Amino acid sequence: EAVQNLAAARLEGSVPTLIAALGYNNPGAAVAAVDGLIQIGEPAVPALLDQLDRHNYSARAWAIRALAGIGDPRGLVTLLGAATADFALSVRRAAARGLGAMKWHWFPDDLLEIAQEEALEALLFVAQQDEEWIVRYSAVVGLHCLATAISANYVDWRSQILAQLEQMANSDDNWAVRGRVWMAQQQ
């Protein structure tokens, strides 16, 4: 409850305390802290990146969720690495969704194209390769979101996304993943 109150205050000064709450092993406190950090937004990003907990994967997953929810360009490189290579599936899951939902309009014009291309490649890789159904599900959500964000000029990217979805619609061995692909295809 203390974390909830602190989160609701949306004060930049509360960032260190909220980040500490990600490591309490208390899902209720962590959810409230993530919400609070997302509300604070940009000012929370440097501390989140700085304090990513390499040893506590549960805390890391919550921090990645916060970074994903904020969508700040400075988090992109961290999310790319986390989505494709973190050993904890909850971290990969949170990062994959975040890659599709970056605040693309915050990127400088000269970096937007390369940033989106990196995100696309990472998401295609995760959708194809990850062994965990929930991470592939998350990559589908990321691809779905990215497809609506990229400019209509990038015909090739869109067709890569559609081809990947088509392949998964028929051959992913998990029905929940297929279901999410159908939803993406229909929207």
Add this chain to the structure above:
Amino acid sequence: MDNESGIQDDNQLTVEQAIANLQGEDLGLRVYAAWWLGRFRVDAQEAIDVLIKALEDEDDRTEVGGYPLRRNAARALGKLGDRRAVAPLMRALECSDFYVREAAAQSLEMLGDLSCIPILIELLNNHVPGTLPAPEPPQLAQPFDSILEALGTLGATDAIPYILPFLDHFLPRIKYAAARAMYQLASDPYEANKYGDRLIQELSNKDLQLRRAVLADLGAIGYLPAAEAIASTLAENSLKLIALKGLLEKQLQQTTPPNLSSGAIKVMTLMDELL
């Protein structure tokens, strides 16, 4: 790649080696091989044969008389989907080891063969000779939750009168198992939902362990009205996502792909927020 525990790396053990180990002298390797064959879904005839044989093993005993190898063999046989294991697993329900009976009930549920229903009911009523007292007695006389869950999954409507008293069992997780079974067995949807709603109420139980148990139960029965309550339960997102996956799969079975029911879309929208 040797690791410190001295157990062979999972990828290095071959099917032939595991089958040989299961019949070998080294008890540690035998127990491990039984687990391994299940874990890696080795459903070769020979693997099934040796696992069935291991259900009657007398070599591997705990100090107080439990049967670790039989437990692992019983668990593995459920995963391998071969109905030849049904009769031997039914005999395993008569074992003096509580945990062997628990594993056998769970595996019989997975195999889906209805012939085991009568003995499951006997065991639920504590009428199987030789099972009491267990050498390593847990809190209960019988693995009631596993038996209840199996009866529900197997559609054992004959068992309803015997299941009903468990709805008020003193142990919450047994109560949940009974509600879950009754949801599956109730003849009309209105009555079934009464049992589903009992489970939803338990999502706000103060005990995190119990909230986790109810999440698993609701996922197992795919109870759609629980979707929002699952999403807002105070528990790990991973467990909520697995529960919602159960609801989603049930919805997907009810339409022809790639059509999606409004329920399926609702569940996926909730899942997206938890990723």
